[in-house]
Amino acid sequence: xxxxxxxxLFGGLAVLAGMGVVLAHNTMHSVMFLIFCFFNxxxxxxxxxxxxxxxxxILIYVGAVMVLFMFVIMMLDVNRAKLREGFLQYLPMGGxxxxxxxxxxxxxxxxxxxxxxxxxQAVHLGQEVNNTVEIGKxxxxxxxxxxxxxxxxxxxxxxxxxxxxxxxxxxxKYQNISAQVNTRKEDRLRKxxx
Amino acid sequence: MGASYLAxxxxxxxxxxxxxxxxxxxxxxxxxxxxxxNPDDEKLSAYECGFEAFEDARMPFDVRFYLVAILFxxxxxxxxxxxxxxxxxxxxxxxxxxxxxxxxxxxxxxYIYAWKKGALQWE
Amino acid sequence: xxWLDVAMQGGIWALEILAIAVPIALSVAYITYAERxxxxxxxxxxxCNRVGPAGLLQPIADGLKLFLKETIIxxxxxxxxxxxxxxxxxxxxxxxxxxxxxxxxxxxxxxxxTHVMAIANLNVGVLYVMAISSLAIYGILMAGWASNSKxxxxxxxxxxxxxxxxxxAMGFSIVCVLIMAGSMNLSAIVHAQAGExxxxxxxxxxxxxxxxxxxxxxxxxxxxxxxxxxEGEAELVAGFFVEYSxxxxxxxxxxxxxxxxxxSLMTAIMFLGGWYAPLPADFxxxxxxxxxxxxxxxxLGKTSFLIFVFIWFRAxxxxxxxxxxxxxxxKVFLPWTLSWIAVIGMATYAGDISSNLTWISDVIGFWQxxx
Numbered sequence: 001x002x003x004x005x006x007x008x009l010f011g012g013l014a015v016l017a018g019m020g021v022v023l024a025h026n027t028m029h030s031v032m033f034l035i036f037c038f039f040n041x042x043x044x045x046x047x048x049x050x051x052x053x054x055x056x057x058i059l060i061y062v063g064a065v066m067v068l069f070m071f072v073i074m075m076l077d078v079n080r081a082k083l084r085e086g087f088l089q090y091l092p093m094g095g096x097x098x099x100x101x102x103x104x105x106x107x108x109x110x111x112x113x114x115x116x117x118x119x120x121q122a123v124h125l126g127q128e129v130n131n132t133v134e135i136g137k138x139x140x141x142x143x144x145x146x147x148x149x150x151x152x153x154x155x156x157x158x159x160x161x162x163x164x165x166x167x168x169x170x171x172x173k174y175q176n177i178s179a180q181v182n183t184r185k186e187d188r189l190r191k192x193x194x
Numbered sequence: 195m196g197a198s199y200l201a202x203x204x205x206x207x208x209x210x211x212x213x214x215x216x217x218x219x220x221x222x223x224x225x226x227x228x229x230x231x232n233p234d235d236e237k238l239s240a241y242e243c244g245f246e247a248f249e250d251a252r253m254p255f256d257v258r259f260y261l262v263a264i265l266f267x268x269x270x271x272x273x274x275x276x277x278x279x280x281x282x283x284x285x286x287x288x289x290x291x292x293x294x295x296x297x298x299x300x301x302x303x304x305y306i307y308a309w310k311k312g313a314l315q316w317e
Numbered sequence: 318x319x320w321l322d323v324a325m326q327g328g329i330w331a332l333e334i335l336a337i338a339v340p341i342a343l344s345v346a347y348i349t350y351a352e353r354x355x356x357x358x359x360x361x362x363x364x365c366n367r368v369g370p371a372g373l374l375q376p377i378a379d380g381l382k383l384f385l386k387e388t389i390i391x392x393x394x395x396x397x398x399x400x401x402x403x404x405x406x407x408x409x410x411x412x413x414x415x416x417x418x419x420x421x422x423x424x425x426x427x428x429x430x431t432h433v434m435a436i437a438n439l440n441v442g443v444l445y446v447m448a449i450s451s452l453a454i455y456g457i458l459m460a461g462w463a464s465n466s467k468x469x470x471x472x473x474x475x476x477x478x479x480x481x482x483x484x485x486a487m488g489f490s491i492v493c494v495l496i497m498a499g500s501m502n503l504s505a506i507v508h509a510q511a512g513e514x515x516x517x518x519x520x521x522x523x524x525x526x527x528x529x530x531x532x533x534x535x536x537x538x539x540x541x542x543x544x545x546x547x548e549g550e551a552e553l554v555a556g557f558f559v560e561y562s563x564x565x566x567x568x569x570x571x572x573x574x575x576x577x578x579x580x581s582l583m584t585a586i587m588f589l590g591g592w593y594a595p596l597p598a599d600f601x602x603x604x605x606x607x608x609x610x611x612x613x614x615x616x617l618g619k620t621s622f623l624i625f626v627f628i629w630f631r632a633x634x635x636x637x638x639x640x641x642x643x644x645x646x647x648k649v650f651l652p653w654t655l656s657w658i659a660v661i662g663m664a665t666y667a668g669d670i671s672s673n674l675t676w677i678s679d680v681i682g683f684w685q686x687x688x
Contacts, residue, residue, distance in 0.1 A: 052441060124200075132277070133278075209334060213335065213338065229387055230385075231387055231388065281500060
């Protein structure tokens, strides 16, 4: 009973926050709504016993990805009048996508899959099952290829980010701390015979 | 896990968030009610050293902050993979250990690249 | 379960939560006092000693003064975010304490088995603390951006850059602890450090470099001196909260000091054996005496010592320059922690690689209760 209440609370707030992201006039407010939306999604994961995924959602998306988003948005000078110019031009395309999505959602909702009894109430795992341990045991024994491919993707992202954003400044002076620390007295001191 | 775990461990956190919101907001509201409010134009203008604040302070900043943020996202993902690995290291055996070392070596290549390119050098 | 039961249970939790949150707020007040007295003592001067006996009422006087100050919301600021920022800074700082185990108790024999004194004894406790404390960035970024002041914006950017840089080193050093303990549950990590050899069983012994990295990163995470560039009063006047006044400003300080307590508690739990005494109970002379002291007192004692070290840092070290700070985080701590993960992992499986190396696994196995 209480679980259902929380499900509707998190689900409802997530939908409202999602609408806030789209409708907010200030882009900074949109980011805040998106963060709130992620929190509610994490809450839904907790209700599904997926505590590791829920916490990782907060740690990675809210704690890391949204910081990057915020940096980008803080730097962007959003001109609303300019954004509105192309509104009518893009309306047909956007409208078609929205209608297709709506039809798909209605079709899947009325397909009968979601009304069968076993779908209505998910069964909780046993008390002794530790979500993180189960994920670890599966991920690091069976999914070797996927795991290493993830490493390659991260590597590509790293190199790509550096190639795209790094602009070296020629006039900057650097301090070489290890050279300073490793200086011997002979490098600095010269004995002069008087 | 299970329903009782959810009720005993996660529900208090929800209550805690509500109480913390109250503890954060209450003093701010109370101080506005209790303390004397006497605003004027000068007091309410943004802080500057001796002259009027003449432009929007939200200026573009160094692109390096983005680079640090992107690197942070990547390495944070790496930690997210390391956490469950560390917990089950005793159960996955030497195979799992070597697998993670391979993962780390691949990312080490990227790290060395970033270092050599000077992406970690702040100027 | 009826609605009445739910309300009753909620009330009990609320009392438990207040029993943790209110002492945190009070101890923050007295840490500011301790900070002034300790730094005064280190600099051969008196510190605050006028208000009440030995200046003990000073924090209360300070709080009252801040409370009665006028609230200033700049006209050019973004109202909503400006108002939300202090709350956003304080809430994660407090909520992170939900998983911290303060000790074990049988409630003077009332319960059959020992219970862990934590609001929520999560299986993912360590991750929870990391995730929630990383949210502190938003309070700072919002304060800096909403103020519409250059000083605040630069302070917020610096704070964010530094917090995200040191979070990685922090995460990697925690991974080392997890390898040793084999669990992310904070009370299980403490239990893994129990043993008949007292402090020799603590993780500070095999993971000493990680202890140093974790504590220094914690210093940087909480924007404490010598990593207090975001506040740099000489250049940025006060950093991200330059436009805040009175109680609103105090809320940011409250969050900062609460984060400092949290880092100290986490260090004590993960590296200094949590609520266990440093000497075993059968140790001659003092062992029995140490054993009689409740675990919570040991934990809080260790935490107090670490807070003292924070203050000591502030009195001792000059402030970093930003490029030096980034170098320490990215070029020193990151490779160091990463290689230590490999070393600990390799030592764990050394016996499986070659039977000549079994002694390495045995040595490291002393701290790995699961082996």
